[in-house]
Amino acid sequence: MKIENEDALDHLIICHQCHTLHEEIPIEDGTKACCVECRSVLYRYDSRLIDHGFALSLTTLIFFAVANFFPLVQIEMLGNEQFITIPMTFFSLFENGFYVVGMLCAVVLFLFPLAIFVLYVMLFLMLKLKKGEDLSRRLLVWLSYMKPWSMNDIFLISILVALVKLIGYAQIHMGVAFWALAVFVLLDIYMTKHIHLKEIWMLRKQIFAEKQ
Amino acid sequence: MIEVDEKNLIRCPVCEAVNIDKDKENRCRRCGSPIYKYRRFKTEKSWAYLITAIIAYIPANLYPMLVSTQFGKTEESTIVGGIILMWESGSYPIAAVIFFASILVPIMKFLVLVYLLISVKYPLGKDKKVNKHKLYYMTETIGPWSMIDVFVVAILAALIHMHNVQIIAGTAATAFALSVFFTLLAAQVFDESLIKENR
Structure with a gap:
């Protein structure tokens, strides 16, 4: 190969799952390219990746804040209340x-998730401002x-x-933070599935090549 | 014009960029991280973490995971004891989830990593149709799920500390958390490109 x-x-x-070599081809907006061997997603093309990414990461960050400040669950047990x-x-x-x-x-539940989405917001802002x-x-x-x-x-x-372990011993009330956490997790999964770091790398290269 | 052999193309473990394998002193052309960081000690680092994890897994099963005090009566339960207790009291799904997360996943992960580490050094299972890349990818994905038990204990301990009823974490929680941490590390420092070389 030359x-x-x-x-x-x-x-x-190179496919991240099975290490098969592929050549990148231009694909239509909003579609994805899959590996021929293992069918895992190789890359997607989104013409407005910066805007989508920025909006998504900011939303996720807001839900993360709500999930951490408000009560997660509240239980009533033997006349005591606890949240x-x-x-x-x-x-x-x-x-x-x-x-x-x-x-x-503390690291895997708070520090890293917070840092990840703060970094995402900063990153998309930087790409937007070039x-x-x-x-x-x-x-x-x-x-x-x-x-x-x-x-x-x-x-x-x-x-x-x-x-589920506590059912029968105590009365359980779900707090606001539980639902916020559920939304946060869904957004997090959506983001890892739809915005690969690889695409951001490509976008970064393109943006800073244009600038020069 | 550069002539490249397709076999010499490697993927940067950090940013996934395709690089040409220059043997020594490989640095990713895009993100600058060293590839083949452990060229001289191919698998040793991974072995070290893995053995630490296996050692930590022993006290994790011997010591109590959960210590509950009810009206002055203290009860301790280990991981396996807790699963049996829940199975007997009829919470089958929970017992199954905990069994999967704290027994099946860690042991599977140990076995798979030991297999991968041996197979990249000695000609083991070379012509078998086992896709080792996929095996590695799978263990990496399900690995963190063994943290469920630790989180459950943390939640219960935080939630239930009342006057008469109290739950605190046991020694096994530390051992188990360490075990999971080191298996994750062992999987991460495992050099995937070794699989390719020995295929």
């Missing part, structure tokens, strides 16, 4: 001396390191499991 220079390698894609928020789950671990688990929970070529590269690298360590979807299922 190529012009190293930059031409950007037209090639929790997401930060309270790891603070109570700290209080009981479980520093390792507490730290881990500024910060070097910083945007660093942000993208950080994002790809942090992405596997955000576990809010698992936490959502854990809440359900914990509550």
Whole structure:
């Protein structure tokens, strides 16, 4: 295979699941290209990726704030009332001396999800304003390191499991934050499915190449 | 014009850009992260994390995960004990979820990683039709789900600390969380391109 220079390698894609080599072809707006071997999505084309991405990440960030400030669930048990928020789950671990688990929970449930969406907002803003070529590269690298360590979807299922355990012992009321967390998780899944970091890399290259 | 062999194309593990394999001193041309960081110690780092995780998994099963105090009476339950208790009391779906998340997923992950680490070094299962890339991808996706039990304990401990009834986390929670953390690390530092080289 002969190529012009190293930059031409950007037209090639190695499938992230099965490592098959593909050549990138232009596709229609709003469609996706799939791997011939394993059918996983290789890339999508969205002509308004910056606007969509910015709107989505900002919305997700708002829902994240709501999910963390308001009560998650409230229970009534033996005449006592008790409620929790997401930060309270790891603070109570700290209080009981479980520093390792507490730290881990704080990182995967709070710090990284927050950082990921703040970085997304910054990134799309930078691309929109066509500024910060070097910083945007660093942000993208950080994002790809942090992405596997955000576990809010698992936490959502854990809440359900914990509550089912309590059925029969206590009366359970779902709080605002629970629904906000559910929406946050859905948006998070939608974003990981529809906006790959790869597409942002391509967009970044295109934007800063145009500028020069 | 550069002549490239398709076999020498590798993917940057961080930004997924396609790069030409230059053996030593590989840096991704797009994001600058080193590829083949562990060229000299191909699998050792992954082994180290994996063994740590397996060691941490032993106390995770021996010590209590949940300590509940009801009117002065203290009860401790381990992971397996908790599952049996829930199965007997009729909450089959919950018992199944916890069994899947804290027993099946970690053990499967240990086995798959051990298999992958051995198979990239020794000619094992070379002509079998096992897609190792897919196997690796699957373990990476379902891996974090073993955190369910830790989160459940955290939620219960935060929610139930009343005058007469209290739940606190047990020693196993720390061990289990560490075990999951190290398996995730072991999977992440595993050099996927080794699979390709040994195919």
